Amino acid sequence: MVLEDLKKEHPDAISVIRLNGMLHSDDNCATKEIARQLCLEHQLSFSKMASSDDNTEFIIDMLRECGLAHKTILFILEEFDLFAQGKQRLLYSLLDAMQSLTSQAVVIGVSCRLDADQLLEKRVRSRFSHRKLLFVPSSLEDTQRLVEHLLILANDSGLPAKYIMDYNSRLTNIFSDKKFKGILNSLMDADATTSNILRFLFRAVSYMDMESGFLSMESFVKALSSMQRQPKMDSLQDLSILELYILVCMHRLEDKEQSSYNFTSIMKEYRSIQDAYKTSDKYTSTVCFRAFEHLLDRELISFGDNRGRNQALEYRPVKLLVSSRELAQSLKLNTTCPAVLQKLFDRERYM
Structure with a gap:
């Protein structure tokens, strides 16, 4: 609201450039977005084919020209702590350019992390003004x-x-x-x-x-x-008994501190449960694999890394994307959930 009031009061003297660490934490992406917004703000043509160095040079030139024209550029960096990861070239370039006498620019970082400024490298921190405003949540x-x-x-x-x-x-x-x-x-x-x-x-x-x-x-x-209400919980409540078995098996493997496991490992755990509890919930490997793929599609589980893309799916490492609390709640809310699954999940009493 303050910025909007300032822009209304000084429409030709202020330009606002907005970046978000969730989208623009990559330096090349950030410089391209800054160049795009500057071109849009000043009615210039933007080249999508420009290199990162070209965009950086353009930004520095624009800072100089705006300074000479007594026009201020405000850079608002949402999720500021994400910009403080990596080599921090963007932050260094912006703050370094602001050291010029002709530059009229302000960088405002917004973050929910209290230690965001401590994440800055020494060369960046030396150019940082260390002015901080702390907004405390309402009582x-x-x-x-x-x-x-x-x-x-x-x-x-x-x-x-x-x-x-x-x-x-x-x-x-x-x-x-x-x-x-x-x-x-x-x-x-x-x-x-x-x-x-x-x-x-x-x-x-x-x-x-x-x-x-x-x-x-x-x-x-x-x-x-x-x-x-959480979409993940809604997805969990719609799962079949077999899919719940797979999730519980994965949870048991993680409890056993098995750092890496795949579909084959999950099936071994599933078979051991069948042998130990003599349940009637027996499914073939083909049916189990379809349920496994369905869990991947619903993003309740995912591959552990991007390596091994050429491997067959059943041999690629996977990981569970559901917390213990969410899984426990879904088992409790599922009216068709077998009692043995509850027992298997409660490791303190039954393992």
């Missing part, structure tokens, strides 16, 4: 005051006075309930940002009882539940 009390401010109806809202009184009275009772404070705590543990609070309230209002026109505790419970 539970502040968040509750915000929620009350947004949901409580004003007397001059144009609605019937009796409805306003009843609506606000019900909300006040909800706000004073310990269960509501627990809901807010759970919400803030995951994401305490204002935007997330607003999304939560929007969902709560969407669960309002349309007949009575009032919010209830159930509205907030449903809103929290919908925000905590």
Whole structure:
């Protein structure tokens, strides 16, 4: 909002270049994106075929020209800590170019890591101003005051006075309930940002009882539940018994500290379970391999590395992408899950 106000106040004096470490942590990619945005900002033609050195030279020239024209360039680097990985050539180039007397540029790094500046190399850190702003998450009390401010109806809202009184009275009772404070705590543990609070309230209002026109505790419970829903958990609940067996076998192999395993290793573990527990859930290797491929497609498991691409799938190392907690919860929620799987998973009691 501050930047938008500045751009409105000085439309011809400020240029904003935005990068994100999730997308542009590679130096070549970052310099290309900066060059593209600078060309777009100054209505210049951008060459996709330009080399990294050409783009770097162009950026330095633009910094010099903008400085002479008394125009400021703001570089906003989201996920700043990701730019601090590797050789940090981009950071060094930007900060070094800013040492020039003619340069009018600012680099703003945004990160959730408190030690992001400590990740910088010595040569980069020496050019860093070390000005830091720390934004502390809102307290539970502040968040509750915000929620009350947004949901409580004003007397001059144009609605019937009796409805306003009843609506606000019900909300006040909800706000004073310990269960509501627990809901807010759970919400803030995951994401305490204002935007997330607003999304939560929007969902709560969407669960309002349309007949009575009032919010209830159930509205907030449903809103929290919908925000905590994870796609991975939804995928786990749709798995077949065989696929659950494969995941449990992989989990057991990891518990045995087996650093590398493949489909063949998983099948050995599966056969040992069949022999030990004499279960009726027996499947052929072909069927098991199809289930294994399905888990790969759903990204619940993945290959351990990119090496061995020429190997047959059953011999390539794999790894589990599901946590113990997620797997335990999926076994518990799956109504068709055999009891033996629960026993196999609970290693403290049954291994």
